[in-house]
Amino acid sequence: MTVVTRFAPSPTGYLHIGGARTALFNWLYAKAKGGKFLLRIEDTDRERSTTEAVDALLAGLQWMGIEWDDPPVYQHERANRHREVAEALIATGHAFRCYVTQEELTERREAGQEKRVAAKAAEGAGNVEEAAQLRAQADELLAAYRSPYRDGAVPENSSAPHVVRLKAPDQGRISFTDAVQGDVGVDAASIDDLVLLRADGTPTYMLAVVVDDHDMGVTQIIRGDDHLTNTYRQLPIYSAMKWTAPNFAHVPLIHGPDGKKLSKRHGALGVEAYRELGYLPESLRNYLLRLGWSHGDDEIISDTQAMEWFDLPGLGRSPARLDLDKLSHINAHYMTMADDSRLFSELLKLDGMSELDDAVLKRVKTAISGLKARSSTICDMRDQAGFLFDIRPIELSGKLRKKVDDEALERLARLRVLLSEISDWSVDPLEATLSGFCADEGIGMGKIGPALRAALTGGAPSPDLSVVLYWLGQDETLARINDQITKAA
Numbered sequence: 001m002t003v004v005t006r007f008a009p010s011p012t013g014y015l016h017i018g019g020a021r022t023a024l025f026n027w028l029y030a031k032a033k034g035g036k037f038l039l040r041i042e043d044t045d046r047e048r049s050t051t052e053a054v055d056a057l058l059a060g061l062q063w064m065g066i067e068w069d070d071p072p073v074y075q076h077e078r079a080n081r082h083r084e085v086a087e088a089l090i091a092t093g094h095a096f097r098c099y100v101t102q103e104e105l106t107e108r109r110e111a112g113q114e115k116r117v118a119a120k121a122a123e124g125a126g127n128v129e130e131a132a133q134l135r136a137q138a139d140e141l142l143a144a145y146r147s148p149y150r151d152g153a154v155p156e157n158s159s160a161p162h163v164v165r166l167k168a169p170d171q172g173r174i175s176f177t178d179a180v181q182g183d184v185g186v187d188a189a190s191i192d193d194l195v196l197l198r199a200d201g202t203p204t205y206m207l208a209v210v211v212d213d214h215d216m217g218v219t220q221i222i223r224g225d226d227h228l229t230n231t232y233r234q235l236p237i238y239s240a241m242k243w244t245a246p247n248f249a250h251v252p253l254i255h256g257p258d259g260k261k262l263s264k265r266h267g268a269l270g271v272e273a274y275r276e277l278g279y280l281p282e283s284l285r286n287y288l289l290r291l292g293w294s295h296g297d298d299e300i301i302s303d304t305q306a307m308e309w310f311d312l313p314g315l316g317r318s319p320a321r322l323d324l325d326k327l328s329h330i331n332a333h334y335m336t337m338a339d340d341s342r343l344f345s346e347l348l349k350l351d352g353m354s355e356l357d358d359a360v361l362k363r364v365k366t367a368i369s370g371l372k373a374r375s376s377t378i379c380d381m382r383d384q385a386g387f388l389f390d391i392r393p394i395e396l397s398g399k400l401r402k403k404v405d406d407e408a409l410e411r412l413a414r415l416r417v418l419l420s421e422i423s424d425w426s427v428d429p430l431e432a433t434l435s436g437f438c439a440d441e442g443i444g445m446g447k448i449g450p451a452l453r454a455a456l457t458g459g460a461p462s463p464d465l466s467v468v469l470y471w472l473g474q475d476e477t478l479a480r481i482n483d484q485i486t487k488a489a
Contacts, residue, residue, distance in 0.1 A: 003035030004219045007061075007068075008075075008209070010042045011053035014270030015060025017322075018224065018254050018262060021288040025222045025251065027066045028289070028310040038216055039068035042075045044208060049076070060271040065281050065303075073216060075208055082203035085211050085241065086164050086196045094240035095196055098147045099155040099162045105145070112141030144168070144192035164197035166236060174232045179249035179312040181225065186232050194233050206230065210237045218246050222312075225250040249312050251292055252319040262322060274327075278350075278377030280338065283331035292320040300333055328376040335375060340368040346378045353382065356389060359476070363388045367471040374463065387457035388471060393483035394458040408451035409488050411441065415448065416481045425474045431466035455484045 005026035009019050030037035041057070043049035058072075089095035119134035149155070150167050168191045175185025196207040203211075209230075213221065228250045238245040256266035268274055274284055286301055293314045295301065301309070335343070344365055348354050356364070364385055375381040396404060404412075415437050422429060438445055452465060456477065462468050469477050 001219060002217075003030055003033035004038060004217045005030045005035065005222065006038040006040055006213065006216060006218050007066075008040040008042050008212075009057055010045065011049045011057045013053045014056050014272055015064075016269055017271060017274070017288070020060065020064055020066075020271050020284070021254065021291060022223055022251070023061060023066050024064070024285060024288050025293070025310075025315075026220075028306050029220060029222060029312070030069075031307040032310045035219075036069045037067075038070055038073070038218070040073040040075060040212055040216065042205070042208070044076050044079075044202065044205065046076065056272070063275055063281055064271060064285060073212065075212060078208070078212060078215075079203055081215065082208050082211050083197060083201065086203065086207060089166065089196065089237075089240055090164065092240065093167070094236075095164055095166050096147070096149050097155075097162045098149045098165045098193070098195075099157075099160055100147055100149070101161075108141055108145075112138045115141065144190050147193045150193055161199045163195045163199050165193040166196055166240070168193050169236055174235055176231070176235065176245070176248060178228075179222075179247065180252075180315045180317060181228070181250050184228070191233055191236065196237075206233055207237065210234050210241075210243075213246060214238070214241070214243050220247045220249070222249045222251060224253050226253060249315060251315055252317060254291060255319040255321050257321055257323065259319075259321060266322065267324075278346075278379035278381070279327065279331050280334050280346075280378075283327070283334040286334070287327045287330050291322070292316055300330065332376040335372045335377075335381075338372065340365075340372070343372055343378065343381065344368050347381055350378065350382055360389055363471055363473060363476065366473065370463065370467055370471065384461065385471075387460035387462050387468070390458055390460070392479060393487060394455070394480060396454055396458065396484075400454040400459045403450040403454050404484055404488070405451075406488070408448070409485055411443075411448050412451060412455060412481050413485055414441075415452070416478060416485070419469070419474070419481075420478055422474065425470065427466050427470050430469045431464075434466060452481075455481050 007019075007023040007026050009015070009023075015023075027037045029035075039061070041049070041054055043054065061068075086095060090097070115134045115138035119131045119138060122134055123131035146168065147165055150165070155162070169188035172188050173185045174188055174191060175183065177183050194206050195204050197203055231248055231250070235245055254262045256262050258266075262269070268277065271284070275281075282303070285303065285306075289301060289306055289310075290299065293310070294316065295309050295314055298305075347364065347368075348361075367385055367388060368381075371381045371384050375384050415434075418433055418437055419430075422433060434445070434448075438448065441448070449465060453459075453462065453468070456462075456465075456468050456472060472480070
């Protein structure tokens with residue numbers, strides 16, 4: 001049997017980091033088993049499911065490098081098929097038309113809540129028997145809803161507005177073996193007569209998901225454990241239709257560093273935010289793979305290895321915590337592996353970078369191989385390269401100005417002559433020139449280094465001086481030194 005997995009997000013305007021991990025797990029499992037990975041857009045909420053929201057979702061997956069094998073399925077386009085299944089369930093006695101109004105359901109719930117409050121009050125007053133009676137009444141009113149129409153009650157007006165509900169099992173347990181959670185189940189009595197079709201005839205999520213998964217031939221569902229309750233409610237639909245249910249793996253959700261469910265207070269939630277922060281897609285894939293799945297002590301795992309190694313037993317039962325320091329560490333590894341031209345192109349996508357003139361961009365391109373070895377993200381590369389963007393003449397602050405005193409300026413002038421005579425402008429000859437200059441002057445690097453660095457970088461963070469010289473290039477180096485000499489004169 002061919003393994004078929006799917007990712008079925010609702011378009012919310014961005015690809016959530018948790019959704020990206022779910023998509024990754026499903027994609028890798030299909031690849032590891034030689035199967036198919038499908039994409040379904042659950043867009044039945046037409047107000048929220050705008051073209052922009054769907055496009056953002058698809059763009060996030062494409063940036064992540066997650067490719068689906070068939071054209072995406074759009075759930076709202078299958079509403080007729082969903083209604084067809086609902087009618088089939090009515091015909092076999094597994095579903096029914098329910099004429100209980102939303103107002104009646106609200107009154108029932110509120111009455112249950114009132115009795116629960118009254119039970120507490122009675123208990124506080126010492127009326128134990130009354131409290132027990134009120135609590136029992138509250139439990140009955142707030143229990144999983146079973147409609148009076150499930151047993152054939154006749155409505156006063158059969159043409160009145162109604163919903164279609166599934167007739168939930170009366171007894172026994174609803175159970176299954178989950179690849180992550182193990183053997184799980186609930187009493188059938190805890191499952192309500194769930195709505196399949198709303199009063200306006202539109203299908204609900206619960207029905208649409210089951211029908212679509214069946215029709216798409218999905219054999220394995222990997223999703224967050226917040227869907228575990230949904231699975232208990234959906235399995236009776238499979239049974240009623242005599243369909244084979246797929247296998248399930250409910251994965252613990254991603255938590256923030258504080259151990260609480262991931263939310264906006266923890267920072268970036270969408271994949272596009274990680275892209276804007278300068279992370280590479282391959283590093284995010286690697287990091288998310290290890291966020292809840294393990295393969296021995298391996299931390300750096302290539303796509304090829306992931307497609308070979310990924311399997312469900314490696315998924316853990318405990319929530320994984322988002323750790324941006326670890327993500328940055330992994331990203332730094334992939335930065336060193338990335339092609340220089342690719343990183344240069346990514347750097348140009350950052351705000352303001354494409355507006356730099358050709359001379360500055362040439363300096364940046366020269367520095368790329370060195371910058372990537374010193375940076376953990378694309379944004380970090382930009383920050384490390386900040387002194388390359390400086391507009392001449394560089395204004396020195398008070399502290400830096402003290403480092404460029406008259407004695408230092410005289411030395412800079414003599415060093416400038418030596419630098420102007422170098423024909424091989426690369427790191428090793430430049431380092432040799434600096435060392436030779438210090439030897440000839442009878443000084444240590446501490447007597448010329450601070451002044452030279454101030455003149456070249458304006459005090460910005462920077463690497464070894466020979467590297468700074470190389471990145472700036474001969475003309476810019478000489479010009480920046482000359483600016484400070486001229487200004488002092």
